[in-house]
Amino acid sequence: MKKVRTILFSLLSIIVVASISLSIVYKIRNVETKTMNEDARKNTTGTFIQLTDGITHYEASGIDTGKTVILVHGFSVPYYIWGGTYDSLVQQGFHVIRYDEFGRGFSDRPDAVYEPAFYRRQLFDLINALKLKAPVSLVGVSFGGAVVTDFAVHYPALTDKIILIDPVYHFRKAGAGEFIANYIMAIQHEQQANGQLEDLKYPEHFPDWVDRYKVQMQYKGFRHALISTIMHFPGDTIINNYEKLDHLHKSVLLIWGKEDQTVPYTFSDSLKQKLHVKFFPVDDTRHLPYLEKPSIVNTLIISFLK
Helix, strand or coil: CHHHHHHHHHHHHHHHHHHHHHHHHHHHHCCCCECCCCCCCCCCCCEEEEECCEEEEEEEECCCCCCEEEEECCCCCCHHHHHHHHHHHHHCCCEEEEECCCCCCCCCCCCCCCCHHHHHHHHHHHHHHCCCCCCEEEEEECHHHHHHHHHHHHCHHHEEEEEEECCCCCCCCCCCCHHHHHHHHHHCHHHHHHHHHHHCCCHHHCCCHHHHHHHHCCECCHHHHHHHHHHHCCHHHHHHHHHHHHCCCCCEEEEEECCCCCCCCCHHHHHHHHCCCEEEEECCCCCCHHHHCHHHHHHHHHHHHC
């Protein structure tokens, strides 16, 4: 019995020491120490609007002539990801809006379930709050492709043309619960930020890409938004929505970087089996072809929308 007690005490001691060590590592590595609030937004550009689930950070330019285009970013990089595409569309006479999805950029980070209805409601509320003339055209990159497709399926009357750029085809299932996933993401934040360069074939052309990404990582709720999305935006819903969109007979343009390593180019074949599209592959680019080949891709986008 004494031997058993000794073993149990040793195991308990190991667990306690390990827990303390893990806690120390987390405290040192955790960069989510700030709260997204008015002070955090003081020196930012764009505009803020109160919607059902919180404050949304957005930017709008161009005269509202009825030709409204909304740009929806991907899984974790906020609206600055639209770079020159936003400006190009404005210069061509479109009324253009880009916004930060909840949990990203300078939008609020609600302690909510980041499911399809949550993203859908944010976009619906934004259209209503800004009193936009419907239908609007939607452009989604990566995960934004899933968001705009889901929106179009549920609000076909509000949706005109759709552009999908290297859209997510499904999410890999999270291998652990949110607590563990949050811990891993916290201690690997540098890898996550540097990993954004993998979306670009020529990252040297975007020297501030990682530093811009790191700004949003300081604010509480960023990791929760990403992890909750993976856990609650089902892959089968994404795929089924592409099929449902096909039945709506909308005009859809699909653009894909041929060397994409984030959402591999081969998924374009899978998507085209579900959805009739006008397809344009882009050579010598990865996940963000409109940034690496702007003269080609932005011209294509403008032509399609006109």
